[in-house]
Amino acid sequence: MIPFYLTAAAMLVSAIMVVRSTDLVRAVLWLSVVLGATAVAFIQLKADLLAVIQVMLYTGGVITLMLFAVLLTWRRDEGKPAAGRHRQGIGALLALGTAGLFVAAISRTELPEHTPLVESDSAAVGALFLQQHVVAFEALSVLLLAAMIGAIVLARRSDA
Amino acid sequence: MAGLEMWLYLSALLFAIGLYGVITRRSAVALLLSIELMVNAVNINFAAFGWSRGDYTGQMIALFAVALTVAEVAVGLAILIQLSRTHKSTELNVATELK
Amino acid sequence: MGTEMPFLVLALPTLAFIILALVPQLRRSGKPAAYLVIISSAASLWAAVKLLVNQLSLGDEVQSEFLIRWLPNGGDSLTDVGWLIDGTSAPMLVVVGLVALCVQVYSLGYLDEESPEGLGRYFTWHALFVFSMQSLVLAPNLLQLFMGWELVGLCSYLLIGFWWQKPEAARASVKAFWVTKAADGGLLLGLIILMGATGGTGWNPEGISSGTLNAITLLLFVGVMGKSAQMPLHIWLPDAMQGPTPVSALLHAATMVAAGVFLIVRGWPLFEVSSLTLSVMLWVGCITAFCAAVFALLQDDVKKMLAFSTCSQLGYMIAALGAGGMAAGYFHLTTHAFFKALLFLGAGSLIHAVGTNSMSKMGGLAKKMPFTFVLFTMGSLALAGIFPFAGFYSKDLVLETLEHGHHTIPLVLAMGGVVVTATYVGKSLTLIFFGSNNSPDAHPHEGPITMLVPMALLGSLTLGAGFLLLKPFQSLLGNDDAVFHFTTLGYIGLGLAVLGLAVGNWVAKGGSVKALKPMGDFILSSPLDRLYVTIWRRVLLAGGKGMAWVDRYLVDGAMNALGWLFVILGNKAKTIQTSRVDNYATTVVAGAAAICLSSIVLWTLFVGAV
Numbered sequence: 001m002i003p004f005y006l007t008a009a010a011m012l013v014s015a016i017m018v019v020r021s022t023d024l025v026r027a028v029l030w031l032s033v034v035l036g037a038t039a040v041a042f043i044q045l046k047a048d049l050l051a052v053i054q055v056m057l058y059t060g061g062v063i064t065l066m067l068f069a070v071l072l073t074w075r076r077d078e079g080k081p082a083a084g085r086h087r088q089g090i091g092a093l094l095a096l097g098t099a100g101l102f103v104a105a106i107s108r109t110e111l112p113e114h115t116p117l118v119e120s121d122s123a124a125v126g127a128l129f130l131q132q133h134v135v136a137f138e139a140l141s142v143l144l145l146a147a148m149i150g151a152i153v154l155a156r157r158s159d160a
Numbered sequence: 161m162a163g164l165e166m167w168l169y170l171s172a173l174l175f176a177i178g179l180y181g182v183i184t185r186r187s188a189v190a191l192l193l194s195i196e197l198m199v200n201a202v203n204i205n206f207a208a209f210g211w212s213r214g215d216y217t218g219q220m221i222a223l224f225a226v227a228l229t230v231a232e233v234a235v236g237l238a239i240l241i242q243l244s245r246t247h248k249s250t251e252l253n254v255a256t257e258l259k
Numbered sequence: 260m261g262t263e264m265p266f267l268v269l270a271l272p273t274l275a276f277i278i279l280a281l282v283p284q285l286r287r288s289g290k291p292a293a294y295l296v297i298i299s300s301a302a303s304l305w306a307a308v309k310l311l312v313n314q315l316s317l318g319d320e321v322q323s324e325f326l327i328r329w330l331p332n333g334g335d336s337l338t339d340v341g342w343l344i345d346g347t348s349a350p351m352l353v354v355v356g357l358v359a360l361c362v363q364v365y366s367l368g369y370l371d372e373e374s375p376e377g378l379g380r381y382f383t384w385h386a387l388f389v390f391s392m393q394s395l396v397l398a399p400n401l402l403q404l405f406m407g408w409e410l411v412g413l414c415s416y417l418l419i420g421f422w423w424q425k426p427e428a429a430r431a432s433v434k435a436f437w438v439t440k441a442a443d444g445g446l447l448l449g450l451i452i453l454m455g456a457t458g459g460t461g462w463n464p465e466g467i468s469s470g471t472l473n474a475i476t477l478l479l480f481v482g483v484m485g486k487s488a489q490m491p492l493h494i495w496l497p498d499a500m501q502g503p504t505p506v507s508a509l510l511h512a513a514t515m516v517a518a519g520v521f522l523i524v525r526g527w528p529l530f531e532v533s534s535l536t537l538s539v540m541l542w543v544g545c546i547t548a549f550c551a552a553v554f555a556l557l558q559d560d561v562k563k564m565l566a567f568s569t570c571s572q573l574g575y576m577i578a579a580l581g582a583g584g585m586a587a588g589y590f591h592l593t594t595h596a597f598f599k600a601l602l603f604l605g606a607g608s609l610i611h612a613v614g615t616n617s618m619s620k621m622g623g624l625a626k627k628m629p630f631t632f633v634l635f636t637m638g639s640l641a642l643a644g645i646f647p648f649a650g651f652y653s654k655d656l657v658l659e660t661l662e663h664g665h666h667t668i669p670l671v672l673a674m675g676g677v678v679v680t681a682t683y684v685g686k687s688l689t690l691i692f693f694g695s696n697n698s699p700d701a702h703p704h705e706g707p708i709t710m711l712v713p714m715a716l717l718g719s720l721t722l723g724a725g726f727l728l729l730k731p732f733q734s735l736l737g738n739d740d741a742v743f744h745f746t747t748l749g750y751i752g753l754g755l756a757v758l759g760l761a762v763g764n765w766v767a768k769g770g771s772v773k774a775l776k777p778m779g780d781f782i783l784s785s786p787l788d789r790l791y792v793t794i795w796r797r798v799l800l801a802g803g804k805g806m807a808w809v810d811r812y813l814v815d816g817a818m819n820a821l822g823w824l825f826v827i828l829g830n831k832a833k834t835i836q837t838s839r840v841d842n843y844a845t846t847v848v849a850g851a852a853a854i855c856l857s858s859i860v861l862w863t864l865f866v867g868a869v
Contacts, residue, residue, distance in 0.1 A: 005162075018181065019184065027189075027193055031197070034174075038203070045167070046211055047222070050207060062233050070189055073241065087184055102172035112212075116211050125220055148231075253840075258840065
């Protein structure tokens, strides 16, 4: 239990800091903490492959991208957290409401009998990818290619 | 070891925090960060269900989601860079052409 | 005989009217239009006489009945149009046709100073009137009678207002129309209830409960009160004298005002068994008979006097009907038509000669206008009820009917009315024909032959109708009781009449009692009229304004508010589209949350716990 609670605490605290932090760079860095905590969570859930990929792609790739974006478009007056009490109130209301909804749903559901994983087998995951779901895998790679090209096109200077 | 419910609660709370961020934040980058939080919460959910069922389907779905999310972030940031060029700001309330 | 004669009775005046309506050149030419109408009236009268002669051999049986289904009702007919010639309608057809013809010929002489266009217009309305009145008389059911009723009301309006350039005439025509129209509301209600109770508009009282019957007949009687100028709805008749005197003779003495009495006679199967209505009729008739006679006594204008006299005599007819004497009432209608028309035509002759309506400005005309003198006196004596004129017989029948039913107070009122009637008759005769001439400037002379011949014809009927026509009349109605013979009541009535004449003579010579003058002035100031005007202004117009307010602010207001509601809602709904991306993101999230929540709520409500 202790690993779970530690991970959960780290995740939640960092998440709150992400949404409340006024400085964008700080927010991005807090996000990296969240992503790291998520990787730890994955390990606890016996998903080693997922954890590794999480670290590589997210904390490596996404955070870097975010930092680039922040620094490329940095203005002095940005990052203020919210547009007034009104919006914050609605946000809090909706967030709490949604959370409450999910919590209520989870607590009332009879979850099926589970025999949890005891060990993490990356080869099995890979086999799943390349055997049952190979079409989706290939499509995903095409999508990544398209996204890459799209991002380059979109970010081009129009006069170039 | 924590049971399934605990993981689900965690993912729900994380999702709610991300939701708060989507609604509240004014900056486009912050918006993307909050969306990241929400996606992460979903991934944890998938992984937790997969773990509890005893097979690897949940992890696989989460892997797909990770890949997709990375692509989405890349494209989103590209759009954001364009936005900052045309409107000289990345705050969301400057893009008012969608009347 | 079957269908031609009744058709001709109706069709000829209609044809004349349509031709005159559609061919303005003919109408505006005056005399030719008059001749057309007179010829059509004469032919119509000839057809009516043939019908009557035939009817005499049949008694009270139906001679001819012709129905066209007009409003279908399932397999049956809701109402028909057509005609019904039987013992009740045949004599009235002749009365109407005869008086109409006399009046039309008389009008040629009376209106000789009228412009051709005016004359043509006058005779066009006359043609319409003859058609309307005849269609009323031979109506087979109440609905067609009502149609004729309304049409004669229209003709009355048109003819009273013939000289509409005179403001009093225009007002009088409108007043006549309004008062009778208001009363017709009652008639229409009665008609509707009758239709509801029997599914048709015939006069068969079978199957109707007595309460409903009383309601129907009472409402019909309200209409009769308006048309036949019974109190308190008599106010239009004196004002109707603004029309030309021949019109007063035809419509407002002989025929149109008699249509109310005729309705009761026609619908006798219904009225016979409605005891409440009969009592009401009895009392209204007697009170009108007496009070209207008093009003007539107070008048100086000869036409107004005759108008009130008509009210009074109609009261006698209605009282007789109320006492159950259908034959008595109907017979009095017939004789009254003759002698009252004669009186009006005679009055017209006097007015034409002297140039004024006022009796006190006449005088000493017996020698200067002997023909008019004789005929007017004949009519007056008939009105007073002196033997052997027709009025004596019919009035005595009325009194006998009242006495037969042991209606004491009504009888007393009626006999008082006899005295007062004779009084004003005596007064008028004295003022007009005897004494010295009070208008030295006028040159009184007899009218042209066209005026004298009709008067003579009516005069002979006034003289002879009583003893000659009573027997045939009763056989037509199937009514053999009230075989006429001289009774004590007859002698009393005669004596009262003679007494009245003497009193009238005395009154005319200036012997009126000074104490009665204030009451006379009060009555002459027409308080009832002022009451009606107040009711009209305060109640009806104010009510109308109130309803207009409700319509404008509540009914329309509600609709306008509904429209405004949607405008406001639309404006509020517009604010969602702020064009700001962060707002849109929020809206998406909020919407998703709403869908989730509502689905959970609905699931819990309709399927069970989550």
